Amino acid sequence: MEIKRDYYLEQLKARENNGLIKIITGLKKSGKSYLLFNLFYDYLIEKGIDNSHIIAIALDDLTNEKLRNPYEMLNYLKDCIKDNELYYIFLDEIQYLERFEEVLNSLLHIKNVDVYVTGSNSKLLSKDVITEFRGRGDEIKVYPLSFKEFFSVYDGTVDEAWDDYFNYGGMPLVLAYKDSSKKADYLKGLFDKVYVSDILERHNIKNKAELDELLDILSSDIGSLTNPLKLSKVFSSTKGSKISDKTINRYIEYLEDAFLLSKVQRFDIKGKKYINSPYKYYFEDIGLRNARLNFRQVEENHVMENIIYNELKVRGYSVDIGIVNVNDYNKKGKRILKNYEVDFIASKGNNKYYIQSAFSIDNINKLEQETNSLNNIKDSFKKIVIVRNNIKPRKDENGITTMGIYNFLLEDNSLDL
Numbered sequence: 001m002e003i004k005r006d007y008y009l010e011q012l013k014a015r016e017n018n019g020l021i022k023i024i025t026g027l028k029k030s031g032k033s034y035l036l037f038n039l040f041y042d043y044l045i046e047k048g049i050d051n052s053h054i055i056a057i058a059l060d061d062l063t064n065e066k067l068r069n070p071y072e073m074l075n076y077l078k079d080c081i082k083d084n085e086l087y088y089i090f091l092d093e094i095q096y097l098e099r100f101e102e103v104l105n106s107l108l109h110i111k112n113v114d115v116y117v118t119g120s121n122s123k124l125l126s127k128d129v130i131t132e133f134r135g136r137g138d139e140i141k142v143y144p145l146s147f148k149e150f151f152s153v154y155d156g157t158v159d160e161a162w163d164d165y166f167n168y169g170g171m172p173l174v175l176a177y178k179d180s181s182k183k184a185d186y187l188k189g190l191f192d193k194v195y196v197s198d199i200l201e202r203h204n205i206k207n208k209a210e211l212d213e214l215l216d217i218l219s220s221d222i223g224s225l226t227n228p229l230k231l232s233k234v235f236s237s238t239k240g241s242k243i244s245d246k247t248i249n250r251y252i253e254y255l256e257d258a259f260l261l262s263k264v265q266r267f268d269i270k271g272k273k274y275i276n277s278p279y280k281y282y283f284e285d286i287g288l289r290n291a292r293l294n295f296r297q298v299e300e301n302h303v304m305e306n307i308i309y310n311e312l313k314v315r316g317y318s319v320d321i322g323i324v325n326v327n328d329y330n331k332k333g334k335r336i337l338k339n340y341e342v343d344f345i346a347s348k349g350n351n352k353y354y355i356q357s358a359f360s361i362d363n364i365n366k367l368e369q370e371t372n373s374l375n376n377i378k379d380s381f382k383k384i385v386i387v388r389n390n391i392k393p394r395k396d397e398n399g400i401t402t403m404g405i406y407n408f409l410l411e412d413n414s415l416d417l
Contacts, residue, residue: 147307
């Protein structure tokens with residue numbers, strides 16, 4: 001079963017031979033190696049590149065242990081380069097290579113090489129790319145499978161695919177398991193034995209119980225406003241343990257760096273400024289979040305909101321939470337300030353969309369509740385409500401578009417329908 005990941009493949013094609021090191025980052029086991037060693041490799045062969053000019057090394061393979069030495073690696077690569085034609089160098093799991101930063105910088109001095117690397121999220125992070133390869137590295141972030149990618153190889157109806165996806169997420173290997181218990185076991189093992197273990201090892205964390213408790217809280221509260229100080233109080237009141245907000249903030253940064261979590265800021269739409277705290281947190285794969293909670297809190301409305309957020313990020317949008325402040329009067333005629341929330345502001349270039357995730361709108365009160373914030377935004381950018389029902393896009397008299405979740409996820413240009 002081959003899963004086409006055309007969005008990322010096109011990004012690699014666009015960066016081909018641009019003089020920079022292409023650094024493929026993202027959640028571990030999300031398909032980075034497959035993208036490079038299978039899809040991009042096949043593309044190069046099909047366009048006529050001789051396989052002798054593609055040097056592909058999997059550094060986590062024990063047979064390549066000698067090449068983990070920086071001098072052995074550089075000498076090996078130089079020996080492979082026999083002429084002045086362009087050579088493509090693929091280095092998978094770069095963290096196994098000692099002094100890999102220096103090796104990659106050395107490769108930049110060879111004129112006829114085009115270098116692509118992947119790395120474990122616990123070793124090769126976005127901030128490492130910025131620090132070590134400023135101006136010389138070109139990052140491509142790979143996410144778990146989008147629903148469209150997932151459905152493209154799914155053996156079943158769209159409703160069955162959605163049921164699987166919102167329970168078990170988009171980690172590619174989930175599709176290899178037909179039995180739900182095997183999917184659950186795979187995700188739970190992946191979370192604890194790979195991601196948590198990597199974070200503990202990388203940051204030398206001694207108190208695993210604290211990190212586990214924090215993960216449980218964040219998993220339970222996806223899409224809820226919170227901050228480290230509030231979480232510290234939760235530990236004190238419900239867990240009976242003391243942990244400082246500074247420690248919690250540090251742990252959250254580790255989870256973000258590992259691509260497990262994404263932090264979303266609030267933006268005052270009328271005031272045109274960011275609000276620093278509190279934030280919302282979403283999981284980059286909803287199946288991992290569900291596995292963390294042993295599949296006990298799979299509320300489809302919260303999960304749908306997380307999936308919409310992930311889809312917007314996959315499509316390359318920067319995403320914020322919108323706040324709309326409106327002057328109003330209470331029952332006593334006293335002037336008050338009401339705050340309405342827009343689930344997501346999705347921005348890319350000159351395009352901006354205001355998006356509400358509404359699991360269902362089954363009465364006029366619910367409709368008013370979901371559209372209050374949108375109706376109080378006076379600019380001309382498109383306003384969209386995404387619902388669980390499988391309905392085609394429709395626009396009301398106020399210019400607000402309502403569409404079903406399948407339309408949004410399966411149509412590449414759904415925001416412009």
